[in-house]
Amino acid sequence: MEQVDGPCPAFDTGALVHLIRDQPYLKTADPMPMLRPPDLVEVGDEGVVVELRPRNMLAVRFRRGTFLLAADQVEPVD
Numbered sequence: 001m002e003q004v005d006g007p008c009p010a011f012d013t014g015a016l017v018h019l020i021r022d023q024p025y026l027k028t029a030d031p032m033p034m035l036r037p038p039d040l041v042e043v044g045d046e047g048v049v050v051e052l053r054p055r056n057m058l059a060v061r062f063r064r065g066t067f068l069l070a071a072d073q074v075e076p077v078d
Contacts, residue, residue, distance in 0.1 A: 010071060011058060015049045017074040019062075029059035029066040040064045046077055 011017065019041055026036040029051065041047075041062045051059035056071040 011049050011052065011074075011076070013049055013052060016046060016077040017049060017058075017060060018046045018077055019043050019069070019073065020075050021073060023069075023073070026065075026067045029068050033068065036065065036067070041067065047074075 020043065022043055023038045023041070025038055026040055028034050028036060041064065045062055047060040047062040049058050050061045050066060053059060053068065057068050058071055058074065059066055060069055060074060
């Protein structure tokens, strides 16, 4: 996906997505973000987009927390 300054147009809030590649770490979507180990979310885990952020970033709620991910790290669930 192309980097833009506005929210990511390919996803809507509430969209169901799944992770498509392993992450080196996870960044929480809290007001004061923290880095978390990558084993909290595995490839294929499904989550819900809860917020669209600038620069193609999404806040996605998974079973084990809400994390910031680049839009190219997830795909919509069919």
